[in-house]
Amino acid sequence: MKTIIFYYTGTGNSLWSARLLAARLGDAVLRPMKGADALAAGEAEAVGFVFPVHVWGVPQPVVAFVDRLALRPGTYLFALAVNAGQVSRTLLQLQEMLARRGLTLAAGYDIVLPSNYIPWGGAAPAEKQQERFAGARAKLQAVAAVIADREPGPVEKGPLWQRIVFSAIYRMTGKQVHRMDRSFWCDDKCNSCEICARVCPAGNIEMKKGRPAWKHECEQCLACIQWCPRQAIQFGKKTPAYERYHHPEIALNDMLAQAGGRSA
Ligand SMILES: Cc1cc2nc3c(=O)[nH]c(=O)nc-3n(C[C@H](O)[C@H](O)[C@H](O)COP(=O)(O)O)c2cc1C
Ligand code: SF4
Ligand code: SF4
DSSP: OOEEEEEOOSSSHHHHHHHHHHHHHSSEEEEESTTOOTTTTTTOSEEEEEEEOBTTBOOHHHHHHHHHSOOOTTOEEEEEEEESSOOTTHHHHHHHHHHTTTOOEEEEEEEEOOOOOGGGOOOOOHHHHHHHHHHHHHHHHHHHHHHHTTOOOOBOOOOHHHHHHHHHHHHHHGGGGGGGGGGEEEOTTOOOOOHHHHHOTTOOEEEETTEEEEOSOOOOOOHHHHHOTTOOEEETTTGGGSOOOOOTTOOHHHHHHHHTTOOO
């Protein structure tokens, strides 16, 4: 295997991006970060990281994964930071994390797809979603050509104001993410199907009397609220009125595979 792409996803945007890239590269295999061991990169010539931007930075589970992954110096490293329009310092943060280990991020790309951040609003209209899918598809085609040739590319970033203001928020909120699940609740539409518990990559949901209960080890990926087939999970007061979002080409089984540490 020449290229290995590790992915993390809550609503499928990152998995879809990783799949598109892998299809263009031809020599790549996909592996979920969840469940991958420290030696998972093996002898790969190129290693990629594909993940969503969370709170203007690298999600904590991705930080932990990248830090423990054994990487040979000289490996061609690349990343896609999948986001809803504000990549901020995310890729610079990853570049710095790798540099501390003497490794170089050869190329890091900002891939804009629909937002899954339901506390700020529901799914965008279908037409807007399609625009973003088309934009990302075109960009991924160009990105694949750079990666296939193992060329150095850009490490993309947001504007300076975003990097200053929002990176401070990332640092301030980091330790609180686990407990943000206090705002989740479940309404009477729940039919005890347990999909929320099975889809959670953090094992943060247990069923109590047929209803989900959150254990405060949350990664804020939003998979539970977005994949509940009955839209019975809510976050705060506004989500009963919001439409859910997940990438239309990603299936629940793909998400269950990730949660189980298997390739989708
Ligand atoms: C907790 C959380 C924080 C987010 N923060 C940002 C952000 O800072 N900038 C941004 O552009 N999108 C942000 N988003 C949106 C996601 O990055 C975006 O929808 C991404 O495509 C989701 O990818 P996924 O489907 O692979 O999880 C956030 C989403 C979540 C759940
Ligand atoms: S996925 Fe939805 S319907 Fe199923 S158990 Fe969870 S909250 Fe209830
Ligand atoms: S509880 Fe929900 S938001 Fe938190 S990690 Fe699990 S699936 Fe993601």
